[in-house]
Amino acid sequence: MTKRQLKKCPESPNCVSTQTQQKSKKMDPISFALDPKEVKKIIKNVVESLQRTELQSESTHYLHYTFKSKIFGFTDDVEFVLDPENKLIHFRSASRTGYSDMGVNKERMTEIGKGVKQALKNRTTSK
Secondary structure, rough: OOOOOOOOOOOOHHHHHHEOHHHHHEEEOEOEEEEEEEEHHHHHHHHHOOOOOEEEEEOOOOOEEEEOOOOOEEEEEEEEEEOOOOOOEEEEEEOOOOOOOOOHHHHHHHHHHHHHHHHHHHHHOOO
């Protein structure tokens, strides 16, 4: 990741990102209205509630997690970048090995996205 720009998705169909130009891999970023520190806490709570997840690195506006698949133990990398100026959460989820991921990365990020959006909504309406 450089200057809030996530690594590009490879040509193989085992990656999704909010910053890719590849239509089949493109997902929408998540908007937020809270303080970025609160948003980062929400992301951490949602992601860390999932199984086989480990935080690899963290900085002010960045989180990097790994996920291990249940059966074969394959590692996937999931990254989040907060864009406080545009109030957006960008993310990327990609398999480290293999060609196809059978839709796992998109499914994972859809699930995480729903959890983050719900938590953001709950925090915004409770203020």
